[in-house]
Amino acid sequence: MTRLPLVLLLLLPALVRADDASDAVQIFALGEQQYGKYFSPAGASSQILQGYIVRYYKDTNTYLGVKSGVVYVYGQQFGVGIVAVGSVASFIGTANKVTDLTDLILSRRSANCLDYAGSYSSTAKDYSRNLNFTGSLSITVSNGVCTFTSNNIPNHTMGQGGNFATPVSAQSNVYKVTTAPVFAAQNTALSLTWNSAVLLNGVRVDMLAAACYNVGDEKIGCNNDSQPWRFDPMYAKNGFGTDNHNAHTQPDGSYHYHGNPNALFDFSGTVISPVVGFAADGFPLYGPYIKDSTTGAIRKVKSSYQLKSGSRGTTSSTNPGGTYDGTYRDDWQYVAGAGDLDVCNGMTVNGIYAYYITDEYPYMTNCFRGTPDSTFRKGPAGNAPP
Secondary structure (H helix, E strand, C coil): CCCCCHHHHHHCCCCCCHHHHHHHHHHHHHHHHHCCCCCCCCCCCCEEECCEEEEEECCCCEEEEEECCEEEEECHHHCCCCEEEEEHHHHHCCCCCEEECCCCCCCCCCCCHHHHCEEEEEEEEECCCCEEEEEEEEEEEECCEEEEEECCCCCCCECCCCCCCCCCCCCCEEEEEECCCCCCCCCEECCCCECCEEECCCCEECCCCCCECCCCCCCCCCCCCCCCCEECCCCHHHCCCCCCCCEEECCCCCEEECCCCCCCCCCCCCCCCCEEEEECCCCEEECCEEECCCCCCEEECCCCEEECCCECCCCECCECCCECCCCEHHHEEECCCCCCCCCCCEEEECCEEEEECCCCCCCCCCEECCCCCHHHECCCCCCCCC
């Protein structure tokens, strides 16, 4: 990460205002689009440094920053020291901008959640009930934490091709994501008591289903994380009623994804995928298209999990028998080097660790390399009942 000059660090106050983050996103976009000769290349990741939200532009050796409603620049082109060039309002106006996310295709690849700060809305039709919902999401930043406040309504149609056991209903969710995620001493396994991620349309990701072989009706009630033969909701023959966005509802009506949302990114295969959300440990989640490091071609990223070969064993009350076909999560095994990704379905590219959406199991995340934030815990201590 590029470091600011010592003179700049000495002059900056300590804290970041929550409103500055959404202001900064708009100021950076404006500067890069209209004043590219001063601020390039576009799209650098933002940094929080001693109270300023800044971007460093290596080609022009300049800085653009926001603090307390004021825009600042730094660089030889602007004279000596830090230069205040005007209020945020003078550049982008004083009205709170609400961005419409409906069917929006994202493009940003910044791994820092603060670059997505802002207020968002969307319209989503519940296909099965012919009912329209309004989605609401705000992302604010304070003291190195991005706070996602959402009603959990997506930016696309719901229910098409699915069979929801419970009608969709709006929720009241708050998730907190660190702007500076780090690896933990050991990986944290997925759990039924934790949501896995939040996407940039405000909808949660919950990878596991409370459904196991020979437990209850094999749809709900399997609440022991270590119970074997847990059904995979993404396996079509399991009949979990997911729609064409690989989502369905929980008993309280919470819409949630189990795999590729089939939204938010370009599907043409000609564009590298953007960030589509953030995992509970703060690391970003990218779409499936990457640039091959050897050929330079754009291709889909590949999971390193493979189906086990042979038979599960003799059918019994504790063993479903049959051959490994993907019905259960236990049908898969991690084979290091078999694909691009690690055991958690992530990898490091250009110094940035992230998880990736894959066509194959485990589809999004399979564990956490960092420490999940407690706001992703389900129930009274977090969001949504288990």
